[in-house]
Amino acid sequence: MNKEVTEEKLTKYFSITKEALDMATKAEKRADMKKEAADFLDMASRYYSDAQHFKDKGDYVLAFGALNYAHGWLDAGARISLFKVKDSRLFTVDDE
Numbered sequence: 001m002n003k004e005v006t007e008e009k010l011t012k013y014f015s016i017t018k019e020a021l022d023m024a025t026k027a028e029k030r031a032d033m034k035k036e037a038a039d040f041l042d043m044a045s046r047y048y049s050d051a052q053h054f055k056d057k058g059d060y061v062l063a064f065g066a067l068n069y070a071h072g073w074l075d076a077g078a079r080i081s082l083f084k085v086k087d088s089r090l091f092t093v094d095d096e
Helices: 006-024 030-056 060-079
Strands: none
Touching: 006 030, 006 060, 030 060
């Protein structure tokens, strides 16, 4: 059982979340919910920034938690089609 957040694990999840954030930012947005899509992206960006702040302070647990919130906002936006993404590696969406 793994009970710690290592630098390696944190680096991996920073990379995955950054890739998802970039993809969602560039993706086509749902026409009738552009304001909501912008809000989801803003929240994800803020949590990603918080994660970097916590990492810089050496608090890997809070950094990992903030990354999970960031990715959660992105994933939720993808699930309700705020961002039109087709990458099931980064989001819980179909690749079709």
